Amino acid sequence: MKMTVAMLAGLLFGLGLSLGGMTQPSVVQGFLDLFGAWNPRLVFVMGGAVLTTAIGYRLVFRRGRPLFEPSFQLPTASRFDARLVGGAALFGIGWGIAGYCPGPALASLTAATPALGVLITTMVAGWWLASKIPAARS
Amino acid sequence: MHPYLLSLLGGVLIGGAAVLLMASLGRITGISGIASGVFIGNRGDRGWRVAFVIGLIAGPLLLSLFGQDRGIGAPPVGLPLMALAGLLVGIGTRLGSGCTSGHGVCGIARLSPRSLLATGVFMAAGIATVFVLRHLLGVV
Numbered sequence A: 001m002k003m004t005v006a007m008l009a010g011l012l013f014g015l016g017l018s019l020g021g022m023t024q025p026s027v028v029q030g031f032l033d034l035f036g037a038w039n040p041r042l043v044f045v046m047g048g049a050v051l052t053t054a055i056g057y058r059l060v061f062r063r064g065r066p067l068f069e070p071s072f073q074l075p076t077a078s079r080f081d082a083r084l085v086g087g088a089a090l091f092g093i094g095w096g097i098a099g100y101c102p103g104p105a106l107a108s109l110t111a112a113t114p115a116l117g118v119l120i121t122t123m124v125a126g127w128w129l130a131s132k133i134p135a136a137r138s
Numbered sequence B: 001m002h003p004y005l006l007s008l009l010g011g012v013l014i015g016g017a018a019v020l021l022m023a024s025l026g027r028i029t030g031i032s033g034i035a036s037g038v039f040i041g042n043r044g045d046r047g048w049r050v051a052f053v054i055g056l057i058a059g060p061l062l063l064s065l066f067g068q069d070r071g072i073g074a075p076p077v078g079l080p081l082m083a084l085a086g087l088l089v090g091i092g093t094r095l096g097s098g099c100t101s102g103h104g105v106c107g108i109a110r111l112s113p114r115s116l117l118a119t120g121v122f123m124a125a126g127i128a129t130v131f132v133l134r135h136l137l138g139v140v
Helices: A002-020 A024-031 A040-060 A082-098 A103-106 A113-131 B004-027 B031-039 B047-058 B061-065 B078-096 B102-108 B113-136
Strands: none
Touching: A002 A040, A002 A103, A002 B004, A002 B047, A002 B061, A024 A040, A024 B113, A040 B004, A040 B102, A082 B078, A082 B113, A103 A113, A103 B031, A103 B047, A103 B078, A113 B078, B004 B047, B004 B102, B031 B047, B031 B061, B031 B078, B031 B102, B102 B113
16 A cells, blocks of 8 residues: 555656656756746746645644554754755756756656766766765764 | 646646655655665665655656657756766755755745755755856856
8 A cells, every 4th residue: 555655646746747847957947047038837836836735734744643654754853054055055056957856857767868867877876975975973 | 728837737736746645654755865765775665665756757657648748858968967967966965855846845835944945055056057057158
């Protein structure tokens, strides 16, 4: 059951990304091109997603626990640190260069090109590399 | 349908996926977190992640089923820049504990201050990058 629900969530997510135009790097880079021919589609995607999630989470959290697990696993970190800001900045640069964040990169795989394969390979390598960077002392 | 309306609908589906995953497995729908856990992280926690990623890859195929275009665009830059972009996205999302979905959607929906900050930073960095590459260097 857990596998089925997880796959269903993935399907919905991938479908939403492609419907929303997010599997087109030109649309994403168009959104980031604030000082050029700005394309606002990402605003509509994010707006719809944030609103739906905010309302849905509120209802879900009222239940106290998820259906198939004993508890919700929510992030507990609350500090602003260099890791968060530096990581987000690096991610943003990479996002701007090619117009792919992790979701759309994976959701584009059924129309894979060698270039997309390279991006996903180095992205996975980046995850691995970053997991080797020890957490900063507090 | 108008592209803006399609995008809004796409966003609602993405939100629906996030709500479903929280209601069932109690997890945040952060793609970088879910997918990186397929490759690194402990084995026992891998099954649902693999199932989610398979669904994510197959999602656009649902459009083909209904005779629609899957809407998958071509990469805008060549291999070297794609390689660099992937590396930065990988390192950055792992160090920064999230991407557009984990911080930008789920985190903002929870009004997490860390996610609000991260989203502001990666958007600003993305905007600056496109400005430099497109308007100063003419690369993308």
